[in-house]
Each structure stands twice: as C-alpha cells, then as structure tokens.
Amino acid sequence: MIALAIFMSGCSLTKTVPEGKYLLMKVKYDLHDIPKQKQNLPEFKELNSYKPNRKILGITRFHLKLFNLASSTKDSSLNNKKLRRYFRNVGEPPVLFDSAMADKASTNIKQFFFNNGYYDVDVFYTVKYKRKKVKYLMYHISPNYYYRIQFYTLDCKDSVLRVLLKNSMRNSFFKGGRRLEFETINQERERVLSIIRNNGYFDFKKDYIDFELDTFRQSHNVDIKLIIALPIDKNVLSVYRTDEVALQIHSPYHKPFSEFYTFDSIKYYTNGYPFSAKLLHNNQLIRRGQIYNQSELNQTYRRLSELGVFNTVEIETTKSLTDSFSLNTSIIVTPGKLQSFTIEPQLISSDLSNQIANLGNYRNYGVAGILTYSHKNIFKGAERLDLSYTLRAESQLRAQENYNRFFTNFQTGITANLFVPSSYLWQSLIYKKKLNSVKSVFSISYIYENNLDFNRKILPASFSYQFVKDRNVWLLTPMEISYSNSRIVPGFLDKISGQNLEYVKRLFANNLITSSGLRWSYSHFKSGNPKEYIIWRINLIEFGGNIHRIVRRAMDKERTTDTTYDLLGVNYFQFAKSEIDLRIGKYIDINNALAFRFNVGAGVPYGNDDILPFDKRFFIGGSNSLRGWRPRTLGPGSYIDTTSGTRIDRSGDLIIQGSIEYRFKFIKPLELGVFMDAGNVWNIVPNSGTTQPEMFDFRKFIGELALNTGIGFRFDFEFFIFRLDWGIQLKDPGITKNKGWVAKELFKPKGINYTVLNAGVGYPF
DSSP: OHHHHHHHOOOOTTTTOOTTOOEEOOEEEEEOOOHHHHTTOOOOGGGOOOOOOOOBTTTBOHHHHHHHHHHOSSSOOOOOHHHHHHHHHHSOOOOBOOHHHHHHHHHHHHHHHHHTTOTTOEEEEEEEEETTEEEEEEEEEEOOOOOEEEEEEEEESOHHHHHHHHHTGGGOSOOTTOBOOHHHHHHHHHHHHHHHHTTTOTTOOGGGEEEEEEEETTTTEEEEEEEEOOOTTOSSOOOOEEEEEEEEEOOTTSOTTSOEEEETTEEEEOTTOSOOHHHHHHTOOOOTTSBOOHHHHHHHHHHHHHTSSEEEEEEEEEEOSSOTTEEEEEEEEEEOOOEEEEEEEEEEEESOSSSSEESSSOOEEEEEEEEEEEETTTTSSSOEEEEEEEEEEEEEOOTTOOOSOSOOEEEEEEEEEEEEESOGGGHHHHHTTSOSEEEEEEEEEEEEEEOSSEEEEEEEEEEEEEEEETTEEEEEEEEEEEEEEEEEOTTSGGGSOHHHHHHHHHHHSOEEEEEEEEEEEEEEEGGGOTTSEEEEEEEEEEEESHHHHHHHHHHOTTOOOSOOOEETTEEEOOEEEEEEEEEEEEEEETTEEEEEEEEEEEEEEOTTOSSOOGGGSBOOOSTTSOTTSOTTOSOSTTOOOOOSSOEEOOOBSEEEEEEEEEEEEOSTTEEEEEEEEEEEEEBSSOOTTOOGGGBOOTTTTGGGOEEEEEEEEEEEOSSOEEEEEEEEEEEOTTOOGGGGBOGGGGGSTTGGGGEEEEEEESOOO
C-alpha cells in the first residue's frame, strides 16, 4: 500500500534538492541533419549516461519519490528506521544538473559520431531552468556529412606477405561507397591478423597493422592505406611449421607421463585416466608438419572444451630449440568431476486433471520430485549419460465427490539420455570446419500414470543427431517412436458428451506414434546482455507413420480400401507437422526492456487417420501462453462449450499466438511486467467430432483471436526467478455476446472469473 501511495502521489520531486542546485528533469537532442542521411545515423542516446531519474511506465519517478520520502526530515510518515533505511537503499537520489557532467556527455557524443564517420560533427548544449529544476538539457548536434570509403590500397615490404594480403582484398570490410566507421577498422584489422597468423606467421603481432586515412573535405571521401609496419630488423617474416605436439590429461589422482598413445606421430598422455586417446586425437586439429594456423589452435581449444569432461584447457606454443622455423605445441587438459546427483523438488498447482479430459474445471494440487544422476564419461569417450526418475502426486478436487485417497493422480517415470560426441558418419564435416561438433543422442523413457479415470503406460524412444555451428543448432531425428497403452476406468466414458465421445475413444485407444524430423534453433545475445536477444526455434518438418505404413501396405495382399491400418494390432498415425517460435528481447536501458514472442505451427493428419495424435496437437493458455486463460481451456476457433460438468481439453491442428511484454525494475528483488497476449488454436482437417466453428478460415481467423492483458510480478533471487502473472481477459472468441469482448464484465460482481493467476519459474519467453 505504501508503494502504491508513492506511485500515485504528487509530492514534490525537489524535496531533497539542496539550495542553489537544480534537478535534471529531461535530456533532449536537437539533431541538425540532412534528410537523406538521417536514416543512416547510428543510435547514440544510450551512450549518454548522464540522464534524469528514471520513470516507471513513463509516468512517475517512483524511485526518486521513494528516496525523498525516506530522506526528508519534514512531514515524513515513516518513523520506522529500518524501513526508512531500506527505502533509501532501493530509492534513487536526485540527479542534479552538473555542467562538468554535461560537458563530458558532449565530448562522448562527439566522439561517438566521429567513430561512425562524421568527422566534422559539432556538439554543444543549452539549459532551460524552471524554479529548482532544469526543465530540459538540450544537446545540439550537427553531424554534417559522413565520409565514404573511396580507395583501399596496400603497403607491405614482405613480397610473399604482400601477395597473400592482396589476394584477400576482395573479402575486405572496406567496401567502396561504405561509410567509414571505427568498428569497421577494428573488423578489418582482425581479418588481416587472422589471415596472416593462419598462414604460418607465428611472429606477427597486431601492432604491425596500421591504417592511414586520407580525407577529402569537398567530396567527403576517404582513401585508406593498409600498412604492414614491420620492425626495422624484420623486412621479411618467417613461416613456421608445427614440429612436436603433445597432449596430456592432468589429474591429481594419476601419475603424469605414465601412459601414452601415439597417433600421426603425436603423443597423447592419458596417464591412466579413463578416456579415449583416439577421441582426443579426433578433437584436436594441430598436426605435425603443417603450417602454423591460429584458427586451428582456437578450434582445438573450443572442441576440447565442448566435450564437457575437462574443466580447463591450456594450449602453449613455443619455438623449437633445435629448428629455427619449427614450433612445439603443448596441450594440457584438466578433468572435472565426472558424476553428480541433483534433486529438484516441485510444488504443483495446475488445471490439468488428466491428459485428455478435465471434469468440472477443478484445480490440482500436489508435489513432485526429480532425481537425476549424470555421468560425463560413461564409456570413456565423453559420452554423457543422464538418468532421471520422476515422481508426481496430485490431488484432484471435485465438488460433491468423495475418494478413499487424498492423492488422486500419480505419475512416475524413468528417462535415460545418452549423448555421444563426434559421430564418425559426420567426421569429415568437422574436419572441413563446416561444423563445430556433432553428437548422437539416444533417449528412452517409461512413464506410468494412474488417474481417477484411466491408467496409462507410455514408452517413448528416439535417436537423433545434434549438429552445432556457431550459434546454430540442428537436431536431425531419423526415428522417434512412442507406444501408448491405456485402460479406461469403467464409467468414465459415461461422463463424456456424445459430441466428444468418439474423439476421446480414439485418443484413448492403444496407439503407436513414429516420426522423423529436423529442428533448428538459433540464439544470439548482444554483447552478453540478457535483455537484448533474438532466439529462433523451428521444427522445420516432422513426418509420422510413413515407414511402417509402407511396410503394412506391402503386406496387405488384398489391397483393401485405404483405411485405418494397424501394426501388430496397434493403431498408428500419419501426419506432417511444422512450427516456428521466435523470441526477441529489446534493451531500452538498464531498468527497462521489451520482449516479444511469435509462435505459429500446423499439423496435418493424412493417410491412416484424420486426427493428429494427442501428443502432437497444439494447446494454448497458461503461464507461458495466453495468460488470461487456464491451460487447455481456449479454442479451437470460436467453439462454444454447451456441455455442463465436463470439459474436453481444447486442442487444434493449427496454432497462432503472439505476446508483447514491457519489463521494468521496481523494488529489489521485485521486477514488474505489463503484457498483452493474443492467439488461438484451430482444426484444419475435419473429423467425426469437429464442428464448423472449430475450423480455420483465413477470412475470419483474426476475429477469432483471443486477447488478454495483465501484470506480472517477478522476484529475482539471482539464482532463479519466481513469477506470478495476473492475466485479464479482454476478448473470448467462444462468447457470442458483444463479439466476444468481455472487458465490461470485469467490473461486475463475477468479474474475477475473467482473470487467472499463473505461477512459474523464469520469464515466460
């Protein structure tokens, strides 16, 4: 309540401003610019660290008010010293106008523009005072013209090196007509250095590279000369080759140099440590007799580190004492702890009573735990084995029903995942540096679920290849198979309405799902800033049921009409599926950020059945989706539930959803977020239980998008974030009144029914 009062209060912001000082209220920028150049100007405002006190939602300077309230000696309602001290610590002292700080900011802005090619930039500032405030501090910036690159030439005394660099000029960052920026100069210096050091020039240093700029004021062009400024005693540099190479596993529990293996005249000292010397050889690229190559050394470091077994990797290259132009390379790797146990306890509050149907929309409460054992080197070749055991117990509360047990839903399961590095099938792509690493991934699970309405056993297994190249990860799954065996409790189907009975029967039938697919993901965090990112997760294509349908069709001697086949008495599905999930974070400043998410996916059943298997369908709602709805209670389309007491989980063949969220720091450890979500699911292929409102229609799908807003409370405890999101429905496509707009209902006695409180760990996206 105190925080709300401070947020809404209009108390004086200058209460703690000393006499003769002025509170800085606003910083403005007057950019005198030529219109054609305006779109090419870089962002520069963030460079200026001299800024007024921050605002929340652009409305109020809450943190300054908090500081004033705790610091003022007059009319303060805070008599608690500890609370007053806390408010001072989390509050923000007034930012006062300081001419020295303003001058420094002017210099920084001018330097920033200069670094981006505006060599004739002019910057000065003016100040507008109003009582005890600086109404605004205005920076006047005249960038004038920027300079473009005209010619790029080379000056190098070493004839061999000159030819090498001249042949690489076509890959230069200095392109004719491009604006010359300081960052471009750095990129070109790194490019030149990489070329030289990758061609055997071990002695070459970055200091030998210099650039001479010749500017022309009238044409605003610049000529650049690359100068290789070798020391006076080195008119010609020597090319070095690798001679001795040795790799040693250093472990305090094993005697050094006690055991070694030789591959290609390279010694690998395993020293009794249980690790494959051949795998070490495959993951280090430095070979005897080859010309020194800095990038191969860097790649070796990276690949040995990515094996996941070694805590440290040290590579040292020195000149040979016996040969003037030879190098010796010593690689020392130190293993880390190979085995570990982790326990993850969980509290459950969910709206999902079982995996098919929720009866009466009742909430589940319970506990869960995950025990995981990991071994990073199970077969002595950096194979990682993860064994996980999960136990989940929930109490499903239904009105006017009594049970002889408190926990009504149990789920237990064991999962084994095995990651095997550097598949020989793809080894050539690694050697050619097309890939950073390849891992084979084997996974198998057994899941048993005991529910009030059914018992279910699931046995999924898969085999995949994981390819990594820089920020890109591909997952190729040649085979994924899942067998499900269900037993329905007598009387359960009597609770299902006739409209959905056939649909539920088919989903509960014993079934076999096989699929193959290719997934791709890409993640990039700008300069390590967790608030500035772009993440792509794409299920490029997934096919199911085709292989064993071909086999079964070939076994069908009578060539019966294309209908639902089974394999060994078990039904199976055929389908194609694809999905895109894009997440973008936009950094505003140290206290504010925006986050966006867009998700679209579609699955099409064909051939052997006209519905997608339950595990491959799309669901919407909940803490990571449309937060104004409970999980699986929305859609498909404008479907209206006319049944009473029974709700079938809503799902579809197609999903479209998007979210936008504004996040800002409040009072540590609390961070707030204001969000808006939109989306729905639809069916694409009709089946026996499908109605017309559930089907996707391109002409009207926008009108069938559900919409909610809300506020999020995020408690950042550094090692994890606990989240509460209060979602508020604005439009429900399943309601015909007012075309689904329910905002007015929020102010009625039962308006709370149009809101949902979701809990979660971490950010929603």
